[in-house]
Amino acid sequence: MAGPLTSLKVLDFSTLLPGPYATMLLADMGAEVLRVEAPDRVDLTRVMPPHDAGVSTAHSFLNRGKMSIGLNLKEEGSAEKILELIKGYDIVIEQFRPGVMDRLGIGYEALKAVRPDLIYCAITGYGQTGPYRNRAGHDINYLSLAGVSSHCGRADSGPPPMGIQIADVAGGSHHAVMGILAAVIHRQQTGEGQFVDISMTDAAFALNAMSGAACLAGGQEQKPESTLLNGGSFYDYYQTSDGRWLSVGSLEPQFSARLCETLGIPDMASYATSQKPEHQQQLKAALKEKIAAKSVADWQAIFSGQDACVEPVLTISEAAEHPQLKARDMVIGVDRGDGTQQKQIGFPIKFEKTEAEARWIGRKLGADNADYL
Template identity: 55%
Template sequence: MREIQGPLNGLKILDFSTLLPGPYASMLLADMGATVLRIESPTRPDLLRSLPPKVGAASAAHATINRNKKSLALNLKDPCAIEIIRRLLSEYDIVLAQFRPGVMAKLGLDYAALQQVREDLIYCSISGYGHSGPLRARAGHDINYLALSGLASYSGRRDGGPSLSGTQVADIAGGAHHAVMGILAAVYRRQCTGRGGHIDLSITDCAFALNAICGANALAGAGEPKLEQELLNGGSHYDYYATADARHLAVGGLEPQFAGRFFQLLGHPDWQQRLLDPEQQPSLKRDIAAVIATRSLDHWLRDLAPLDACVEPVLTFSEAAQSDLIKARRMLCQASLPGGGEQTQINTPLNFGPDKPMRHSAGVQPGTHSDEILRTLGYSAEQIQQFQTQGIIA
């Protein structure tokens, strides 16, 4: 279990989500001390559970993203299960749901229905396109949200078109992080006013909001942002460059002092003057690439070590995990697996002082805490056994 109580100790959340956006959001909340109870189907397991590789019997990704949470497996199509949810609302006053609009309403578990049970309920609905608008009922994934938000149109290379990121930008930076912000804002409002509310969170809305710089420029009349033609998407020397051994350097020195040191290292301090001419950017990048390609990554790193120039190596994940930076920031932790043993996981990036938690509980099997939860709600052993026999719980 976690070694310390986090700043969200006391918040209690019912999490009806699966896959990535919702579970990642509730992982962040649980890492900060909130009590998260996953409501899972006994017959339709979260697809994340089947994602390889496995650590013991569990998916490594599932064990990480669903750490520090409890699990109650309920057949939500049974009225007895709905009554269990209603009882849980006496304790759990925040709901996180991740379905297309209308699904929770059919089950009698939408905000309108549950607010009748708990007036100050905070209810966050994560969906691809929101609960209003022309695409509200449409299915989608991260790639679709990036496409419709405009972000994909200028993320990639001119000769290859849009390219996928190594992580799910819309799902995590859009859906998960905005869900946490929305929930915590709603908690603060409830503390001030006593009112809960419904957060209608569209992942596409959130992805669209990530067009922070290029979108602002376009709305101001600068024209459409294009592939490799903006300051930060490859349209300047701010880019990745291959070394002689097929590794890469990330060159980010935009400011004059950083650019000057970088060009001095390359042996061409005069190239700094070319930064002021947009027409020279393509040829400048070719010249930089030609010089960097003459030496290995290790050679460049030795020269760069004493230099503060915003130039860094592109590390593999394993290299990053073993780096002095990640170790010093305590970004790796251990999680206890349900069947025994431990798994190394990516730790929470949120640090609230000297006592950053370094031990967690990995995600558990569906229904691990069903008996425990139902007993706390006042159900007898006989009732719980009957629920199991009828397939209401697992």
């Protein structure tokens, strides 16, 4: 088995996106992951379209490299089975609302009594404490309450619904993996396990980074199209003659000078570094006019030899064929279990010594009951 985490065993009670994405990352890095799923309440990602060879592509991707058992946690005797299983596991990940696992008899205290050095990670919308701890929510709600949505989008149309689940993945999944691995290091040093409390709203709030620092320490509340990086400057997207889009990120003077020279407006290069809003708007208007005159393919050819931080907005299928992403093995073939392979997104971290591996697509519910129960 490849990967740097081959010594770890994970019991996964999560569903949908945040937890499964986190345990997929752990599985790709070599951890042994066993999913515990309710046989009478199917995870939505197992059935949501589209399907490939009769299997949901979301499930195939999010649950690759994992084993699966079907177990109704509410049935008599199920808690005892988990308490027996946990003796051989290092980590638990769950995504229920606070207190649910306790009511099932397999909460942190019950599992810790059997496995004292257990690392237990709970991913929820709002965390284990606070007035919203039991409140329902989705990605769009977490981003809203965390202030992220307030400074995204356009001034005249408001915040956009994002094309990716930022709070779920960048917040819940990635922070969960960080917290778990930090707890693993702590356990290696002290022998102690611990509870890791992941709030997707907390994590989304932390993603504000520079805008959050500007507000909290600098007193500058961010609004859409008001800052250097959110549409308040020429750093923006521009439509081409064929209805596609070009991203312009030429912030540094050497890049903005090259941009203006390539577009035939060298006299406007000084506007790119100007702090005056009217200069930024004049430059944006000039870029809009110039870029609208040619197709995205034309601009790709023109800027292909220019180091100017100008790139086309690609579709996912186009990105998958881009030579840079292909060179980085970001599209891989994953075993379907029948000798064929399914195309999937590759693992984004490259290890020199312990290469990550996507071993198989998501398995059928309960496929491993005979081995584990």
